[in-house]
Amino acid sequence: MQLKPTPPQDAKKRYLKKKQTYVSDKTYYNYNTALKRFLEYLDERGIDDMRDVDSDEIVRFEEWRLTDVKPITCRNDMRTVKNFIQFSETxxxxxxxxxxxxxPTKVSADDEICDDVLTRQEASAILDYVGKYEYASTRHVIMLVLWKCGMRIGGLRALDVEDFDEGRPAVEIRHRPETGTPLKRKENSERDVIITSETAEVVQDYIETTRPDSTDDYGRKPLIATDHGRASRTTITKHVYIATRPCFYNGGKCPSDRDPNECEATYWGHASKCPSSVSPHALRRGYVTAARNAGQPKDVTGERVNMSGKILEKHYDKGSYDEKAERRRDHLKDI
Structure with missing residues (x-):
């Protein structure tokens, strides 16, 4: 079979166009990000035709990528590259x-487990700060709901104003792929999450006083809104990175000894460059750990955050050995 001259960028566009028809927005984003890095590598190597990509170049890409990311990230990238190469064959x-x-990159059992987590103490400090200085703001509600509910960012983004039930109080998470807000596990992710009256009061004040009066492209009224409609995953993530910078909520003190007046992480869109800031998923891990340490049963926690017990234990429960031992204390029998 004679190979056809194909610029890497063209192959990538065709691959993503095919994937876009059946994968979630998040999965599409992950594919696009991984291939962006692969094409950056090819460009550095002066490769402008897929015919020049061989197994040796792909191994070199893996080595190049491992200089910047953890093995688990590289493994995910290599899986995407493998699938992309298979498409390129067709x-x-x-x-x-x-x-x-x-x-795909080999990883150890320890590498498979991400330790990025927001602690209960950090969450409390952040919520105290935004509750005092940014009360009922978009950032306040984002941090409050993510922490108190332990939900995925996709679940938060999917909420409409009508999904907030002030009377119970609760938030109702629903799978609506036909109007732009699919959930990770589709209908299996649907659930009602009970919240406290204090949390409900903040959300209601946000709706009445701060929330932009906007609708999305489908005429829905998103709970987390901007002047242009439903907040994007990127916007929500930026708010979390900003709020979890220690200097944001601790009076300007930097644990990394950076000068806040010169630190690039203090600017909107660059907060992820702070060594101590965390992503939205770290709040989910933090909630699970805090809930288990507080004695909340594993099955209750799992159902609340839409997670199996096995996944909860392996990837999300970040309790220390002594914390886990204390949880077992009241259940022990002297035999």
Whole structure:
């Protein structure tokens, strides 16, 4: 079979166009990000035709990527590259069978587990700060609901104003893929999450006083809104990175000894460059750990955050050995 000249950028566009028809927005974003790095590498190597991509170059890409990211991230990138190469075979851009030579990065059991977590103490300090200085703001509600409910960012983004039930009080998470807000586990992610009256009061004040009076492209009224409609995942993530910078909520003290007046992480859109800031998922891990330490049963916690017990224990419960031992104390029998 004769290979066709194919610029890497063209192959990437065709691959993503095919994927876009059936994968979630988050998965599409992850594919796009991984391939962006792969194409950056090819550009650095002066490779402008997929015909010049061989197994040796792919191994070199893996080595190049491991200089910047953890093995678990590299493994995910390599899985995407392997799938991309397999697609490229179907359009005659690379030799058939090349994808079989691509081996995703090997990771240890410890590498598989992410330790990025927001502690209960940190969460309390952040919520105290935004509750005092940014009460009922978009950032306040984002941090409050993510922490108190332990939900995924997709669940928060999917909420409409009508999904907030002040009377119970609760938030109702629903899968609505036809209007732009699918949930990770589709209908299996649907649930009602009970919240405290204190949390409900903040959300109600936000709706009445701060929330932009806007609708999304489908005429829905998103709970987390901007002047242009439903807040994007990126916007929500930026708010979390900002709020979790220690200097944001601790009086300007930097644990990394940076000068706040010169630190690039103090600017909107750059807060992720702070060594101590965390992503929205770290709040989910923090909530699970705090709930388990407080004695909340594993099955109750799992159902509340839409997570199996096995996944909860392996990836989300970050309790220390002594914390886990204390949880067992009241259940022990002298035998």
């Amino acid at each position: 359009i005659q851009a690379v030799p058939v069978g090349l994808h079989e030579l691509v081996e």
